[in-house]
Amino acid sequence: MQGKRQRISVVTLGCAKNIVDSEVLLGQLKTERGVMVTDIDDAEVAVINTCGFIDAAKQESIDAIMEAVERKSKGTLKKVVVMGCLSERYARELATEVPEVDAFYGSNQLKDVLCEVGVDFKQELLGERLLSTPSHFAYLKISEGCDHPCSFCAIPLMRGLHRSKPEEDILLEARSLAARGIKELIVIAQDTTYYGLDLYGERRLSRLVGKLSEIDGVEWIRLMYAYPSKFPLDLIDAMASSRKVCRYLDIPIQHASDPVLKSMRRGITNRATRQLIETLKSKIPDIALRTTLIVGYPNESETDFQVLYDFVKETEFHRLGVFPYSQEEGTFAYDLGDRIPAEIKEERKKALMEVQKAISQKRNESLVGSTVRVLVDRKEKGHAVGRTEWDAPEIDQEVFVENHEGLGIGHFFDVRVVDAVEYDLYATSL
Numbered sequence: 001m002q003g004k005r006q007r008i009s010v011v012t013l014g015c016a017k018n019i020v021d022s023e024v025l026l027g028q029l030k031t032e033r034g035v036m037v038t039d040i041d042d043a044e045v046a047v048i049n050t051c052g053f054i055d056a057a058k059q060e061s062i063d064a065i066m067e068a069v070e071r072k073s074k075g076t077l078k079k080v081v082v083m084g085c086l087s088e089r090y091a092r093e094l095a096t097e098v099p100e101v102d103a104f105y106g107s108n109q110l111k112d113v114l115c116e117v118g119v120d121f122k123q124e125l126l127g128e129r130l131l132s133t134p135s136h137f138a139y140l141k142i143s144e145g146c147d148h149p150c151s152f153c154a155i156p157l158m159r160g161l162h163r164s165k166p167e168e169d170i171l172l173e174a175r176s177l178a179a180r181g182i183k184e185l186i187v188i189a190q191d192t193t194y195y196g197l198d199l200y201g202e203r204r205l206s207r208l209v210g211k212l213s214e215i216d217g218v219e220w221i222r223l224m225y226a227y228p229s230k231f232p233l234d235l236i237d238a239m240a241s242s243r244k245v246c247r248y249l250d251i252p253i254q255h256a257s258d259p260v261l262k263s264m265r266r267g268i269t270n271r272a273t274r275q276l277i278e279t280l281k282s283k284i285p286d287i288a289l290r291t292t293l294i295v296g297y298p299n300e301s302e303t304d305f306q307v308l309y310d311f312v313k314e315t316e317f318h319r320l321g322v323f324p325y326s327q328e329e330g331t332f333a334y335d336l337g338d339r340i341p342a343e344i345k346e347e348r349k350k351a352l353m354e355v356q357k358a359i360s361q362k363r364n365e366s367l368v369g370s371t372v373r374v375l376v377d378r379k380e381k382g383h384a385v386g387r388t389e390w391d392a393p394e395i396d397q398e399v400f401v402e403n404h405e406g407l408g409i410g411h412f413f414d415v416r417v418v419d420a421v422e423y424d425l426y427a428t429s430l
């Protein structure tokens with residue numbers, strides 16, 4: 001394609017799945033008319049990859065769109081293109097409210113976005129990604145969409161039903177990433193444990209993990225978004241048998257009260273959840289469990305919240321995120337209303353995080369004096385900043401290492417923990 005090359009900036013909002021989508025888009029853009037720029041102030045075209053999961057994420061996306069539109073009105077941008085989950089769900093409304101945007105596209109319209117910015121789609125580059133993460137770790141998306149009927153969740157409305165990527169395609173991508181120096185693969189999907197059921201008639205995450213473990217150069221494999229209902233128990237054995245698989249699992253519980261779980265349509269009970277956690281801890285004693293919880297669900301009584309509170313206190317998760325319930329149009333729970341006041345939701349969130357703070361402080365203090373292995377992510381303010389295998393990037397705690405000379409970014413080192421706070425460790429190099 002002939003003509004002047006455009007300066008294009010891609011703004012990515014939301015989860016790691018969006019990061020991968022943007023990286024695939026960038027992989028196509030870099031080959032033709034696009035000159036990629038990281039600062040939107042230097043761009044002629046802005047592509048905004050939006051999130052529409054909960055109210056806060058929607059607002060962040062809307063703010064980003066309005067900022068880009070403002071730049072366009074001043075003449076610093078020539079075109080604004082919006083894609084992703086928010087656009088998938090509210091394209092018609094957004095087009096009416098913000099006519100200054102040149103085009104809106106959904107989550108699975110890569111070819112259309114490319115055409116909009118004057119770039120031809122190349123099938124042979126579909127697996128190529130221009131990584132936006134540090135050069136030593138990358139997200140590996142193994143499927144798209146979700147089949148679960150969770151009452152509060154709008155993801156199937158935005159991402160569609162579950163679609164697994166063929167195993168050979170995933171392995172080809174993983175080998176390519178390893179050849180580029182990636183040492184940590186972070187396996188993601190809307191539900192990683194569902195992987196393979198649509199393509200192969202069975203859940204195949206454990207088999208996939210085994211295949212990924214065979215790839216030279218990959219030293220850490222981290223599993224995220226593991227749905228607890230019908231959890232494939234063979235995965236626990238696969239995790240335990242491979243030292244490349246981090247002793248870490250992100251398993252979104254969402255709640256612990258049976259009436260709330262039933263209304264949420266989670267397909268699991270308090271008792272079954274506890275049994276699964278006990279099995280994970282017994283077979284992988286050093287595993288770190290991360291979870292996310294929702295407070296303020298419409299039928300969450302004080303009794304239900306107390307059950308959740310006690311569950312968190314007793315289970316002692318290593319990592320925990322709490323989100324106030326967000327009423328989402330088109331979901332099963334929408335007709336239940338949004339009965340619990342925002343201030344009550346915040347009080348419940350704060351109460352859970354206070355419990356978690358004490359748990360995390362105790363765990364971290366127990367590590368003082370011990371030696372841990374870290375992967376160094378960056379250098380800042382006289383420290384090398386890294387993570388243990390018990391911590392995912394961006395969302396979990398970090399290790400700040402003094403005497404960091406010789407600790408190169410993207411490499412593994414053993415360090416001695418000398419101090420601890422609620423959500424971070426301090427160490428010195430050996």
